[in-house]
Amino acid sequence: MKPVKEIAHTISASGLKITPQRIAVIQALEKLEHPRAEEIIREVSEHIPGLSPTTVYNTLDVLVSKKIIRKVHTEADVMRYDAIPDHHHHLYCMQSDRMDDYFDPELDSLLEDYFRKKNIKGFKLKEIKLQLMGEFENKERTVIEKNA
């Protein structure tokens, strides 16, 4: 896990104040796998008793707006968050709602080349996101139950 000092620096560099809540939220984002807000609230509450859900929602919004974290979308309708701002894609399984990050620079440059040649009429492309749908072959990662 990233040292607190580094997290604090990231927060500060975006012109935000460093607060225990913000640090804890970012740590939770790193610890958990694409958590939904509710999971983050649960996790952070263990470190900061009396934490308000509102704070977590606010914090997530602020961090997203500063591009420190990202929102991710799955087929399940709840929002999820992602600590990793580097360019990556997602492996997603509809059955289990499990999602893993997928890094593939080779694929990225392939796509960049493709779209450099092939212009889309009337559209200025800025970012390519892939969602790779399928099934995971082992159960290793704990599946988060919808209404557990």
Place this chain on the structure above:
Amino acid sequence: MKPVKEIAHTISASGLKITPQRIAVIQALEKLEHPRAEEIIREVSEHIPGLSPTTVYNTLDVLVSKKIIRKVHTEADVMRYDAIPDHHHHLYCMQSDRMDDYFDPELDSLLEDYFRKKNIKGFKLKEIKLQLMGEFENKERTVIEKNA
């Protein structure tokens, strides 16, 4: 727009009963561009007075489960629906929340080739969805043609 007869046949072929509500929902899906449920409700209500929102939600769920339509996800948190079940991708502008369909068989086979060679460990890939993020250069909706 597709003739009612064809729509009715599609519904029936999935073992569902043909109802005015279901036909109207599918027609609305074809008329509107990636509408959210609320837009569908508004549109269908004009043809079927006294329509219950619940019916639309139910109908959408059923049609999705029968793969007659699809759910689509955008950065805005509301669910959207898509009448076109053929494989396609999406052009999406975060500022305006506008979304267009994007067909590109050449790209699809490029990606298929790529992933045929490159196996993802522990993951059985079934479908690739691209979300192309960027900006539309004009306000009128462009119909994306085969080789745009």
Place this chain on the structure above:
DNA sequence: TTTCAACTTGTAATCATTACAATATAGAAA
């Protein structure tokens, strides 16, 4: 250390979606 904008908190509101129970209807069977 003081000061104050920025941050957090808690309650209440919102709003898309869902549960449920009563009623109506499509379409198979007679």
Place this chain on the structure above:
DNA sequence: TTTCTATATTGTAATGATTACAAGTTGAAA
């Protein structure tokens, strides 16, 4: 065509994630 019943629709009320708001607290600049 009429009957019958599983399937659909409806309306109301509930849910649950998220947001608004107002009051209190705190990080950090001076």
